[in-house]
Amino acid sequence: MIPAPFDYYRPSDLDGVIALLQEHGDEARVLAGGHSLIPMMKLRMADVPHLIDLQGIDSLRAINVTGTRVTIGAMVTQHDLIDSAELSSAAPILRETALQIADPQVRYMGTVGGNVANGDPGNDMPGLMQCLDAQLHLIGPDGERSIAARDYYEAAYMTAREDDEVLTAISFDAQPGGYAYEKQKRKIGDYATAAAAVTIQKSGGSVAAASIAMTNLSDTPVWSEAAGAALVGTACDAGAIKAAVAAMLGDIDPTEDNRGPVAFKRHVAGVILTRAITRAWDRA
Amino acid sequence: MKDLNEEQQERAAGLKGLGCSRKRVEDARFTQGKGNYVDDIKMPGMLHGDFVRSPYAHARVKSINTDAAMALDGVVAVLTAKDLEPLSLHWMPTLAGDKQMVLADGKVLFQGQEVAFVVARDRFIAADAVELVEVEYEELPVIVNPFEALQSDVVLREDLAGQTEGAHGPRKHHNHIFTWEVGEKDATEQVLGDAEVVAEETVYYHRTHPCPLETCGAVASMDKVNGKLTVWGTFQAPHVVRTVASLLSGIEEHNIRVVSPDIGGGFGNKVGVYPGYVCAIVASIVTGVPVKWIEDRMENLMSTAFARDYWMTGKISATKEGKITGLHCHVTADHGAFDACADPTKFPAGFMNICTGSYDIPTAYLAVDGVYTNKAPGGVSYRCSFRVTEAAYFIERMIEVLAIELNMDAAELRRINFIKKEQFPYQSALGWEYDSGDYHTAWDKALKAVDYEGLRKEQADRVEAFKRGETRKLMGVGLSFFTEIVGAGPVKNCDILGMGMFDSCEIRIHPTGSAIARLGTISQGQGHATTFAQILASEIGISADSITIEEGDTDTAPYGLGTYGSRSTPVAGAATALAGRKIRAKAQMIAAYLLEVHDNDLEWDVDRFVVKGAPERFKTMKEIAYAAYNQAIPGVEPGLEAVSYYDPPNMTYPFGAYVCVMDIDVDTGVQEIRKFYALDDCGTRINPMIIEGQVHGGLTEALAVALGQEIAYDDMGNVKTGTFMDFFLPTAWEVPNYITDHTVTPSPHHPIGAKGVGESPHVGGVPCFSNAVNDAFRAFGLRHTHMPHDHWRIWQTANRLGLHD
């Protein structure tokens, strides 16, 4: 549990970060809250000879809500999400999700950006951002670009981000309507056995739009377009929910681990999604 | 203290003696981060050790190349078995009569086994150097299942090849360690054969691990000038460690000082002797400077002593009315690569023969087969006396299975089989003499407190509602009634490495009437400094606040066997009371002299000796203490000191009645504990607040074990649960509000009637939680499902019973 030696940098602006990333290539990594990266370094599963701390860059801590557009700086902590009245009213699902991540100690340090950028299928924010159809804003040597959260994840710890790019912010349009983040875990501080993010817009007693994403049930988060589509136009009755669950089960691909075998995970994924849809519909 | 008048009561209260919920004197330093743990010890020039560990569960070690590691700046030494061999320290004896590799000698037998010990200038360099040691392995077939081990041609312990006799009798197979038998085999089989009803079940108590917050570690310092070796370490038995260190190293015992500083929890994990201790000592002897070794959490979970791993097959017979007639138990005990169980020498399966539990079972038989596998060695008593948790779990599951077989209420089945109050002292069929008990009273009180009948009614309604499709939650009512056997133990049959399991206390009263007492035990969080002072306060009339309790330094404390198996209060607590009585006896002589009366004309009055019939003539303990140091008293030596070594005449037998109410979501396997009621009878209660704290802690560890905490291996012998992500350590969030209660049935043979309590809640708690899970599914045909009851296993049970269809 002792990391290999590394050099530590704390630049005060993004140019400094990019320069260091370019200089050291894949020997360098940025450090946000450190609550995923540092354990990996201690286990010597991540070898990071050059560690670039983002804590010195204040511009990454901004939260901005303009109209329906919500922009969250990469270094905003999970605790900030819970604490921000502005975010809680614009997109209450953020708070509901953040409260289900780990424990207060982890949330004081862990950032939204780190959680989204990390690429660990266990992280809760990626599925949520896919559900919300968020844009991830990256900056690199060639300037800025944006990519949809739904296109960002390739495999466990493999993402569309280049080694010399930094995630600066995440933005999305906050839709009014029902929402739910439902998660089953073994204990406080555990990643999901199965989790579901659901938003539903209701119009005239039926579902006008729905978005569904699942966490820790594949090697990436899974936005199940078909599951959302199965609800649209229905009254979100038992039959519709069943169809959504069936569609979702077609999209996930869980593996066995200490949380349980595949059959169990698939069953629980269905139960959790059913509960999430029910809660979201009640709130819609 | 029955007939005290108001004035006497006031003085007695001022002593903060027995029965007082005195605040823990230790907590001021612990809560302010001012404790002094092994890792807080820093010495000039101190070096740091770290292990190269085997990634394989079974492999031949072809070669070890330490060149690259030695070339790293700051590395002082890399020890391998070859370096230890000339000192005969590449292997060491275990507490169970086996031997264990200190560093891999030709092969490795479990994942995480110690292969080489790197010594470096700091902890970081040591960790870097570990990566540079090149070890060439040749993988061998891995066996992680004890039943398979007994069939396999693969010889795990080549060093024992051809040895058909082990430390505990004949070995039946090259992977077999011992067979231990207690009771009457033929008679039991006869009873079972003739019985009206027999229930049979195999109950697996999974492998788990004690989880003290502080891991194991040591600092060894060999002073080459004066020839003295000092070892600070996480030792639950420092005196035994000194003796073992002397025997192994050849250093005379007076030249070794072993110190247990503050210890952050033990739970049995710190009873054994580990390669890290030996390597730190050798490295200090070799280098001449202090060497520190502290294991990390993963090392702790994967290599230092595990607990349980017992496959227990039982048969229990009864009349149609439910009167139990016989019990048969066979255990296949997975001991891992070396038999390093921490049990009294003559008990290779500990006190597993307490498995007749709280019941009057006339005929019984127990056989335990110990087996080698490619898993870490150990087999310690995780918050219990030797294998008592296994025994309690076994019998409390068998009772439930029998209740199903008889179609009877499990509470009633217990009631009609309890040993009756008037049967104590009770001779059990498997050889123990239970000292005292009043089980029926405790049981009735518990069932009334939880409204047992109401719970059963609610449960039946729930089952109906479930069948009607109105709910997806079932309700379980977990019962457990346990009897422990603690306070090892009588020297005539209990020893550890030949050392009788007595314990000791030495008291010095200072001239101004305060005192210090030193004991052979060592607190790891139990609060000895608080409670032992209370025992003494009541015995000698000096306030507990004026008594320092010191333990753990072998240069100053009297010899004792340490703290585990709830033995401190039963054994060292008794020694404390008796040493206190010696003080009082001398004090009486001094008081008689001062008051110019005959000894027999005095009587003890809370904190003073009073002339009988003349209450205005007295000498307080404070006055007597002063006189002991400043008066020449004819025929009486100056000073006021006493020492007592206590050899207990018997064990003590605490008991308790627990009830758990649990709701189970059959679709997700998530359980919720709605209520947990714990009634404990530990005899005389020294400090009710500390008892309550111990009960909360023990129940929480019981919850952990029952609901998820395990050391799991895959088929290749890889540890699957080596971090806190997967090794379940409950937080405040997972833990219910416990309801605690008590009855008081003093031990008749203990000087103050106390029995010990620190482990009871664990022993009784595990079956209670497990029974709740099992009970929830009883209406749907479940007889037994194995722990740990984590979400997926509960789900699987529901699934197998067709509840998802």
Ligand SMILES: Cc1cc2nc3c(=O)[nH]c(=O)nc-3n(C[C@H](O)[C@H](O)[C@H](O)COP(=O)(O)OP(=O)(O)OC[C@H]3O[C@@H](n4cnc5c(N)ncnc54)[C@H](O)[C@@H]3O)c2cc1C
């Ligand atoms: C006990 C425990 C329990 C946890 N439980 C949960 C849980 O239930 N759910 C959950 O979602 N998470 C959980 N986490 C993880 C936690 O939320 C982390 O904080 C989060 O995953 C990563 O955020 P971080 O700020 O700590 O990132 P870091 O650990 O600092 O970084 C993570 C990775 O992202 C990269 N990175 C960070 N920021 C950027 C950026 N701006 N641009 C590009 N790359 C970047 C880093 O280089 C690194 O590779 C848990 C962590 C712990 C220790």
